[in-house]
Amino acid sequence: MSSGKLRRRCLTLTPWTLTAVRAAMVLRQKTSSAVTPVRMCERHIAVEAGPSRTQVYGFLEVNKVAGNFHFAPGKSFQQSHVHVHDLQSFGLDNINMTHYIRHLSFGEDYPGIVNPLDRTNVTALQASMMFQYFVKVVPTVYMKLDGKVLRTNQFSVTRHEKVANGLLGDQGLPGVFVLYELSPMMVKLTEKHRSFTHFLTGVCAIIGGMFTVAGLIDSLIYHSARAIQKKIDLGKTT
Template sequence: ASLICRCCNTCDDVREAYRRRGWAFKTPDTIEQCKREGFSQKMQEQKNEGCRVYGFLEVNKVAGNFHFAPGKSFQQSHVHVHDLQSFGLDNINMTHQIKHLSFGKDYPGIVNPLDGTNVAAPQASMMYQYFVKIVPTIYVKGDGEVVKTNQFSVTRHEKVANGLIGDQGLPGVFHDLPRHPDIQLF
């Protein structure tokens, strides 16, 4: 059998090669491509940055989840994994704000229990899970117009992440859904 070698011209190429082999990427300063591209400096400059996510998400009406987590995501052995090596688990602050989250169209008087949620993470590498129960709802307006939508209830759990994958301890904000129509996220 012949050995096929792929060139790693960039730091991203090296990181991808490490990921494919299942190796930890802990010392970028010892890798020429990463030194040349200033990888460690870029990570330091970005360490206090956050993100703003908004939009609409359409999914099948089946159980599932959606989440927000740091790092590049990929599949490894049929498992959803996030590469957190660049961040280091001690640096991840999962403080978050949910301005608006709904499942379907709004109607007068609807209460979306996560609207206006502000969570200050008490320490680094926290994992927040929101378990959502969705109830299909039909709202009839005074003029007879029918609005087919949904209401929901939610329970929040939090724990210190241990650096594993999925609900075993990846730092992030997870929303687990038993069945699911359209989502609006602001």
């Protein structure tokens, strides 16, 4: 998708960014509908709906600019240049935005990467809550031992939540929102094997440290013994 946008057929998603956005989120909501078959949206997003939850998973390729995507009930439309949702068929008191994020990453994973939103389980304590995840994405280059280069991203996140009244303005919209921006800095990681000389240097440092600690202990014992002996000698003379 070179335009960086998705058709709103399967999900309520706004245009968002980054070279590769991989999302696997499970949203639980109150509904009485029967289980529906899996639907594919542009071969990137799949939706599975059941009587007690809706599961969304897939990945997106978008532009490298700040943006957001969200999961919210109701049909979306524009009103006075404001993005709103029609929630009349739901009722604000019946919207439960409890959700579980199984995995969310911005690009491919590399050894040792930590995705802070993985296995995040959030329970909505009230109806019609708005959950916002403010994500700071840091471009990362990972150099492998075989010379291959992996260009991906890592991120940090801050969560904010509040009760919404159904409008995406100052009052907010019930749903789960991921708002992200790119960091102007880039991190470069390189895989390297430790050489034998590096190993020898480490061993020598350990041995030297052991001798230093042993010398300090020996000096402490020696001076303590001399001090005690002096007190004993002074006691004998008096």
